Amino acid sequence: MSDAHMTIRQMCDRFNVTPRTLRFYESRELISPERRGQHRLYDRADRARLTLILRGKRFGFSLEQIRQLLELYDPAERNRTQTEATLATAQARLGDMIRQQDELASAITELRQLIVDGKALLDNLKSEA
Numbered sequence: 212m213s214d215a216h217m218t219i220r221q222m223c224d225r226f227n228v229t230p231r232t233l234r235f236y237e238s239r240e241l242i243s244p245e246r247r248g249q250h251r252l253y254d255r256a257d258r259a260r261l262t263l264i265l266r267g268k269r270f271g272f273s274l275e276q277i278r279q280l281l282e283l284y285d286p287a288e289r290n291r292t293q294t295e296a297t298l299a300t301a302q303a304r305l306g307d308m309i310r311q312q313d314e315l316a317s318a319i320t321e322l323r324q325l326i327v328d329g330k331a332l333l334d335n336l337k338s339e340a
Contacts, residue, residue, distance in 0.1 A: 216245070216252040225263055234265060241278055270304055 219230050233251070236242050242260050244251040253261075262280055267277040280300065283293035 216254055217258065219244075219251050219253070222253050222258070222261070226265060228261075228265070231239075233261075233320065235260070239274055239278065241274070241281060270301070272300065272304060276300055 217225070219233055222228070223230055228309070233242070233244075237244065237251070241264055242253070242257045244253045244257055263281065264274075264277055268274075272280075276321075280293060280297050281292075283296055284290060285292060301312055
């Protein structure tokens with residue numbers, strides 16, 4: 212085995228994922244390791260794709276979005292289409308995340324006020340007793 216290939220165990224250690232995760236991504240055709248008998252061997256392209264998959268998942272992209280972006284890879288055009296699509300998807304996701312952040316900030320403010328009001332109510336009940 213050359214340095215260009217990694218085993219499933221090496222991939223798991225390097226990317227902090229489980230073998231089940233790698234097999235799942237393979238079943239979804241997001242990565243396609245070379246098969247030698249029962250062994251899977253991952254090349255540089257698989258490692259690059261896994262890096263993008265994990266980054267996309269961290270940002271909240273769906274596996275279908277990730278798959279579609281990966282399919283746009285075309286070194287002949289210097290990945291222009293893939294980059295444009297990735298930027299558009301990232302901008303849309305960022306908008307969603309900002310809306311979620313605003314909603315969460317509002318819910319936190321309301322919950323804090325609920326706690327303050329609840330403590331004040333309990334304090335009043337204690338002082339009346």
